[in-house]
Amino acid sequence: DAKTTQPPSMDCAEGRAANLPCNHSTISGNEYVYWYRQIHSQGPQYIIHGLKNNETNEMASLIITEDRKSSTLILPHATLRDTAVYYCIVRVGGGGGTSYGKLTFGQGTILTVHP
């Protein structure tokens, strides 16, 4: 799986948009970009994923550059409860096989949302 690079920490004011960047310059054509977050040592929580098109769900938006070498997770209206470690992970999609689903976690970005 391709490696990812994220800033170690970011701050955001409550109510503002939080934009978390991720570089994955060695991504392959069949690899998806996944975002997870981990709140205070709980189990990681899935946020969103995408292949090459921008994606949006009830939690966040994912913007992937045209060359797919980087992406940005956007939390449109950050709240104090969004304070967490955010992980950007690149992995092969596919429907099965022995390597299916394995996630390689980096150290992520610690997002702190301030009142």
Added chain:
Amino acid sequence: NAGVTQTPKFRILKIGQSMTLQCTQDMNHNYMYWYRQDPGMGLKLIYYSVGAGITDKGEVPNGYNVSRSTTEDFPLRLELAAPSQTSVYFCASIAGGRPQETQYFGPGTRLLVL
């Protein structure tokens, strides 16, 4: 559905003791995973299973063993506990078979080896 459950939530072991961390999922998922997370670090894969009776090593398997006799259960065994195994352990599962799926994680087991 309860999702992925793990027991115990917290345990203190003495060096050399053994224990089994339990993981159960009620979603009929084929794939299951064990990760460990050391303080300030990301998760590292210990072992995984693609179905009942099939297991394989991940990135950091030394000192651990697993078994998968049923679809629901995927216990992790520590035979001779060492201080280096002090960590938080997470179990996860995914159904498998579709191009894109998300992993479901359990709440974790905190292990302290003294």
